[in-house]
Amino acid sequence: MNIKSRTVVDNKMEKVYDLIIVGAGPAGITAAIYAARKKMDCLVLTVDVGGQTAWSGDIENYTGYQFVSGRELTAKFEEHIKKYNVKVKENEAVKELRKEGGKIFVKTEKNTYLSRSLIIASGKKSKELSVPGEKEYKNKGLTYCATCDGPLFEGKEVVVVGGGNSALDAALQLIRIAKKVYVMNISDKLAGDAVMRDKLESADNVTVINNAEVIEILGRKMVEGLRYRIGDEEKELPAGGVFVEIGLVPNSEFTRGIDKNKQGEILVNSITETNVPGIFAAGDVTDVIEKQIIIAAGEGAKAALKAFRYLLETEEDI
Secondary structure, eight states: OOOOOEEEETTEEEEEESEEEEOOSHHHHHHHHHHHHTTOOEEEEOSSSSTHHHHOOEEOOSTTOSSEEHHHHHHHHHHHHHHTTOEEEOSOOEEEEEEETTEEEEEESSOEEEESOEEEOOOEEEOOOOOTTTTTTBTTTEESOHHHHGGGGTTSEEEEEOOSHHHHHHHHHHTTTSSEEEEEOSSSSOOSOHHHHHHHHTOTTEEEEOSOEEEEEEESSSEEEEEEEETTEEEEEEOSEEEEOSOEEESOTTOTTSOBOTTSOBOOOTTOBOSSTTEEEOGGGBOOSSOOHHHHHHHHHHHHHHHHHHHHHHOTTO
């Protein structure tokens, strides 16, 4: 497809894309590749490339790879998308969407773009503890990404807050780097995949503290530990780093007018359609069950194919 039409926005002649994709994680990148193969005029708007995949440590369940790191898989994604010369604009967070007639307006911090169809593949972001000291010590010993920041804590005693797959993945990365890893879990036992739990429990430098609620991050200039509660008893744990891994929330704040569930996930049907014609969604930002890299990639492929069909069915000049 080759859109040649233009429309007036803010007194300027602006290009109208066939498709804009918001996000460049597994869903967004896969959608872009499928769109490129259909010769759609496509633009990808994203904060970064890779999304949560880039934060992941060891990946052992992505088809075709018995083992691959998150960074390695992200590099493969980037290599693949570059083959098709897809236009990707990084560091452009989308702030607002609106549809007028047959055109979708996508506003970022830098510009406004127009398209005839849209795929929202903006993924999720880390959930915060919302306790005293968290904001003060963010990036001062408190972090939300073991893959990104783990090497900075070599030889230190650190705490991973959480008990699900995100926390287990972070802890498994840190046991190779840190002197000691404490896993602070609010439940009575660890959740997450059994394979990951078994690996963690066999490590000799890990201590799991169950039924523990973090109530404050402690420090002066940098993190020096945290305060937590078990039942009615409060305790302090010294630590040189705190990794918050208590789950994720969808990046869907900008999607006003699009139906979402109580968790903020975009509601889609089996063919990735939202309640707004021409706007599709894929990956972890949606209510699709199970948040996995391979599922997100598959949903991205479906969304691109559906967007292509939508344009064929609705645009007379295509």
